Amino acid sequence: MSENTLTPAEEVVAPPSLLQRWRSRVEYQGLSLAAICALVALSLLLGNQLTHEQITAQQEADRLAVLRQVLPQRLYDNNPLSDAFTVQDAELGAVEVYPARKDGHLVAVAFQVSNIGYGGPILHLIALSREGQILGVRVLSHKETPGLADKIEVSRSDWIKAFDGLSLANTPLVQWKVKKDGGQFDQFAGATITPRAVVKSVLQALQFQVRQAARLGATAEEAQR
Structure with missing residues (x-):
């Protein structure tokens, strides 16, 4: 090599x-x-x-x-949102109900009701005791005139708190109107349509509870059957 x-x-x-x-x-x-x-x-x-x-x-x-x-938290020990159920009503349609229970017993219900105001729909959240007494009313959304009809907001006025404690038992049906229409609730200067719509919603909520007493007193499982 x-x-x-x-x-x-x-x-x-x-x-x-x-x-x-x-x-x-x-x-x-x-x-x-x-x-x-x-x-x-x-x-x-x-x-x-x-x-x-x-x-x-x-x-x-x-x-x-x-x-x-x-719905004051002291009244219940469940989560009303988790226990919510829907009730079909002839007048209000499908209503989502938030039940408040204490030790398993129903003490109150809350639900939403809407009516047309001056500027459009006014959506309310209304809570009622099992006995039909109003625990609270709040406006969730609206398009009413600022500075004139927005007194329906609790941050603007205490007007909405006038419903607290009322019921069909202690307030005659003819009184569920604004004063201009012969009822007991104040209207706003230059804005009658707005409070009129709110009063109507609150009355509808009370009447809904009466119509659906059997369903509203049921458990969430029973109501969904």
């Missing part, structure tokens, strides 16, 4: 070509990019899940806070 002949072990390996190095780099970058995208997608998924749970929890907390304005 010639002294200048290289054995296989001594053969010089040619360095990778520019094309090979480029391909290797592209493959590496592609894998890296895919891994990064997967991590970002996973992070977004987890973030969205956490955000959704936080939003849901906050929404329920907000709804409970509003509910407690008409």
Whole structure:
């Protein structure tokens, strides 16, 4: 064998070509990019899940806070929102009822009623004791004239609190009107339509409870059968 002949072990390996190095780099970058995208997608998924749970929890907390304005928390030990059930009524349609229970016994109910005011629908949350006495009324949403008819908001006026303690038993049916119509409730100067709609909603709530007494006194499971 010639002294200048290289054995296989001594053969010089040619360095990778520019094309090979480029391909290797592209493959590496592609894998890296895919891994990064997967991590970002996973992070977004987890973030969205956490955000959704936080939003849901906050929404329920907000709804409970509003509910407690008409249903004092000392009256019940359940979660009226979790125990809610729907009652079909001939006049009001589908009404979602929030039952308040103490030691398993129904003590009150709350539900929403809507009527048309001057600027559009006025949505109310109304709570009634099992005996039919008004525990509280709050306006959830409206489009009434600011500074004139927005006195239906408890933050603007105590007018809405005039319903507290009233019932069909202690207030004759003919009195469930604004004073301009011959009833006992004050109207607002230059804005009669708005309080008239609120009085109508409260009366409808009381009458709904009478019509649906059997259903409202049932448990959530019984009401859904």
